Amino acid sequence: MEIERKLREIEAFLEAKTQKNLSKGELWIHLEELYQLCKELYEQASIDFLTGLYNRRFFEKELELCVERAKRERCVFSLILMDLDHFKSINDRFGHLAGDEVLKGVGKLIRESIRKVDIPARYGGEEFAILLPGTSFEGAFSAAWRLKKKLREYQFGTEEKPIRVTASIGVGTYRPLNGTSAQEFLSEIDALLYQAKEKGRDLIMPERESPTEDKALEGISFEERQALKGVWSYDDKHY
Amino acid sequence: MMISITSGKGGVGKTSFAVNLALALSPEYRVLLVDADLGLANVDVMLSLAPQVTVRHVLLEGRSIKAAIIKSGYGFDILPAASGVVELVQPDSEMKGALELGLRELDNEYDLLLFDTGAGISPVVLWFNCLAAYSLVLYTPEPTSITDAYALIKVLSRDYGQKNFFLLANQASQKEGEQYYVHLTRVINRYLGLSPYFLGSVPKDPELERSIRLQRPLLSFKRESKAAQAILKVGEELKPFFQKESLKAAVRF
Numbered sequence: 309m310e311i312e313r314k315l316r317e318i319e320a321f322l323e324a325k326t327q328k329n330l331s332k333g334e335l336w337i338h339l340e341e342l343y344q345l346c347k348e349l350y351e352q353a354s355i356d357f358l359t360g361l362y363n364r365r366f367f368e369k370e371l372e373l374c375v376e377r378a379k380r381e382r383c384v385f386s387l388i389l390m391d392l393d394h395f396k397s398i399n400d401r402f403g404h405l406a407g408d409e410v411l412k413g414v415g416k417l418i419r420e421s422i423r424k425v426d427i428p429a430r431y432g433g434e435e436f437a438i439l440l441p442g443t444s445f446e447g448a449f450s451a452a453w454r455l456k457k458k459l460r461e462y463q464f465g466t467e468e469k470p471i472r473v474t475a476s477i478g479v480g481t482y483r484p485l486n487g488t489s490a491q492e493f494l495s496e497i498d499a500l501l502y503q504a505k506e507k508g509r510d511l512i513m514p515e516r517e518s519p520t521e522d523k524a525l526e527g528i529s530f531e532e533r534q535a536l537k538g539v540w541s542y543d544d545k546h547y
Numbered sequence: 548m549m550i551s552i553t554s555g556k557g558g559v560g561k562t563s564f565a566v567n568l569a570l571a572l573s574p575e576y577r578v579l580l581v582d583a584d585l586g587l588a589n590v591d592v593m594l595s596l597a598p599q600v601t602v603r604h605v606l607l608e609g610r611s612i613k614a615a616i617i618k619s620g621y622g623f624d625i626l627p628a629a630s631g632v633v634e635l636v637q638p639d640s641e642m643k644g645a646l647e648l649g650l651r652e653l654d655n656e657y658d659l660l661l662f663d664t665g666a667g668i669s670p671v672v673l674w675f676n677c678l679a680a681y682s683l684v685l686y687t688p689e690p691t692s693i694t695d696a697y698a699l700i701k702v703l704s705r706d707y708g709q710k711n712f713f714l715l716a717n718q719a720s721q722k723e724g725e726q727y728y729v730h731l732t733r734v735i736n737r738y739l740g741l742s743p744y745f746l747g748s749v750p751k752d753p754e755l756e757r758s759i760r761l762q763r764p765l766l767s768f769k770r771e772s773k774a775a776q777a778i779l780k781v782g783e784e785l786k787p788f789f790q791k792e793s794l795k796a797a798v799r800f
């Protein structure tokens with residue numbers, strides 16, 4: 309593999325450096341190579357280096373897989389999208405380093421609040437996403453609720469300069485029967501997250517019960533009733 | 548794997564079937580029978596057990612779900628429900644969330660979780676069915692039971708994504724059960740686009756009624772009775788599905 313070969317070359321170069329006197333030109337070539345290597349690795353990575361969560365690319369691939377699996381195996385999964393509230397002002401007031409520390413801390417809180425099978429990702433600057441395989445709305449909602457609670461109770465920063473953070477959250481469950489695509493599903497949850505922001509932040513949308521429970525049970529149609537009648541008015545002589 | 552035992556109409560024989568099915572499968576599989584009628588326990592009553600800790604302590608007092616599990620004395624375990632606890636009749640989403648996480652954990656420790664659901668199509672009944680990999684729908688050969696079974700299957704498949712159904716006739720002769728299955732499935736197929744799997748018929752059997760009065764599972768003392776034999780056969784019908792599911796789980800993670 310290309311990366312392995314390059315690594316070995318640089319290794320050999322490092323070993324040789326004490327014996328040989330290298331020209332500046334050679335040094336530059338190796339430095340260039342090292343840079344390319346880092347870039348390639350970075351592009352292939354599935355981890356967000358700041359928080360240790362998965363990155364956006366990996367998340368999007370996993371989301372596609374979850375949708376495919378849900379369609380094939382009739383299983384549901386849920387998605388939590390979470391955006392930190394007023395994060396810009398944290399950066400402005402405490403500096404970018406403090407902001408990065410908060411992001412790291414949030415990553416840690418997320419990892420501590422989910423199960424092994426869940427997939428946590430840093431989706432954007434201060435936006436996080438969690439995929440919960442095989443989890444229905446209630447499970448996802450309670451996970452989101454616990455996370456939100458933990459977050460608002462947690463003290464980031466230092467004793468002298470405590471930083472408090474809240475988040476707005478959108479939660480939804482993918483149901484294979486509606487046949488929505490991964491992208492559509494993601495936009496749906498993103499719209500919920502946006503609603504939570506609009507409504508005043510530090511909120512989860514939808515606000516409480518599962519949306520399917522609100523739907524009144526429409527019962528069965530006249531036609532179906534007629535067809536069912538045939539079920540008990542059958543005649544023994546058919547058999 | 549989780550299977551819900553459900554019916555739409557009440558009193559068709561869910562609990563008595565669930566108890567005996569758990570017994571039929573328990574020598575080979577680790578079975579947990581979950582009394583899913585959370586606020587109106589019926590499994591422990593049927594077996595004359597008096598659990599100290601129930602799902603009530605888990606959901607309202609924060610006890611661990613494992614602390615509530617008891618041995619049935621017949622080879623399988625039971626997660627008992629509470630008796631007459633109003634808050635649990637329609638648990639809120641936080642309780643359901645906690646319960647789901649607990650049940651998923653137990654699902655790793657048992658081969659089979661059987662949910663004995665309450666009657667009707669209340670949100671909590673639908674919720675248990677949605678959680679289960681398969682919904683086993685019981686019907687008896689009478690119009691109200693068939694209509695309710697159909698209505699339940701319709702709501703579950705249309706709004707809850709449940710597509711895996713078993714049908715089982717209770718208090719019906721083999722022929723009767725099968726005829727009803729054929730007709731019911733035709734309607735389900737036509738309007739809902741599904742083909743539920745037929746598990747067979749359990750006949751009306753006075754021995755079963757006697758077992759209920761004795762508060763002992765029929766299979767524990769009268770294995771040769773007609774109903775017991777039929778339930779054992781249903782157990783055999785189900786076994787291939789467990790294997791499929793464990794393969795699926797292995798591929799998934």
Ligand SMILES: Nc1ncnc2c1ncn2[C@@H]1O[C@H](COP(=O)(O)OP(=O)(O)OP(=O)(O)O)[C@@H](O)[C@H]1O
Binds near residue numbers: 554562589752753
């Ligand atoms: N195969 C059978 N043969 C004879 N009687 C039966 C049979 N199955 C059920 N019964 C009768 O039906 C009654 C109700 O059974 P059971 O309590 O198991 O129903 P259920 O569906 O769990 O009821 P609920 O909806 O109230 O929970 C029993 O007391 C028993 O007398």
Ligand SMILES: [Mg+2]
Binds near residue numbers: 561562589663664
């Ligand atoms: Mg019952």
